[in-house]
Amino acid sequence: MIGSGHDLGVLVEIEKMRRFGWSPFPIVQVQTPVGRTAVPWCGSPDAVLGRYDVEWTIDMEISWGLNAKLAAEPGPAILAGGHCVILRGRLGLTSDGAGVLDLDGSMILLDFVEPPPAEVEASWVQIYVPHGDVQMHPFEL
Numbered sequence: 001m002i003g004s005g006h007d008l009g010v011l012v013e014i015e016k017m018r019r020f021g022w023s024p025f026p027i028v029q030v031q032t033p034v035g036r037t038a039v040p041w042c043g044s045p046d047a048v049l050g051r052y053d054v055e056w057t058i059d060m061e062i063s064w065g066l067n068a069k070l071a072a073e074p075g076p077a078i079l080a081g082g083h084c085v086i087l088r089g090r091l092g093l094t095s096d097g098a099g100v101l102d103l104d105g106s107m108i109l110l111d112f113v114e115p116p117p118a119e120v121e122a123s124w125v126q127i128y129v130p131h132g133d134v135q136m137h138p139f140e141l
Contacts, residue, residue, distance in 0.1 A: 010056070010106045012136070014049050017041065023132060030136070034104045035078035037085045039131060043138040052138045056087075056108050060133040062099070064116035071124040076104035084128045091125045093118065101127060 015036075016029040025040035041047065042057075062068045068091075077088040089103035097115035101108040110127065 010054055010104070011051060012054050013051050014041070014047065017047070017049070025135065027131070028136070032078050032104075034076045037078050037080045039085055040135045042135045047138070053140070054136040054138050056103070056106065057135045057137060058108060058110065058127070058129055058133060059135070060129065061113045062110045062127060063113045064120075067128045068110070068112070068116065069126055069128075070120065071126045074124045076102075078103070081128060084130050085134050087127045087129065087134075088124060091116070091120055091123055093121045101125070 010032055012030040012032050014028045014030055016038075017026050019026050023040050025042055026045050027038050028041040029038045030036065043052070060067075071088050075088070076090075077086070079086040079088070087101060087103055087108065089101040089108075091110075092100040092102065093116065094100065097112055099110035099112055099116065101110055
């Protein structure tokens with residue numbers, strides 16, 4: 001697990017759940033306060049449709065300029081992007097070259113191949129993650 005949310009998470013509404021051969025986890029369509037997308041669900045495969053508090057994990061290295069870029073517009077968002085999930089939030093940089101994406105109050109750790117430019121600190125950025133590399137984990141508050 002390369003990145004994960006470590007705060008209060010995000011409240012999502014699971015609208016649909018399906019299985020696909022490419023994922024060992026069921027794929028859920030979720031509505032969040034900042035958008036809708038479909039991602040692998042790492043909770044119970046028998047979960048019922050409804051609301052869940054979740055943390056996001058990203059299981060890939062992030063390359064600035066390739067799958068992480070300055071956002072064209074400000075504001076948090078979760079978007080479906082073809083074969084990927086687009087996460088838009090404010091980027092925080094750590095002293096060891098990692099990053100933290102503030103996605104509407106949910107913090108997602110990012111492992112960058114190379115540290116992004118220092119001037120992007122606190123900028124609105126978009127992270128492009130293939131569906132198989134992003135997951136949601138339910139938790140109890």
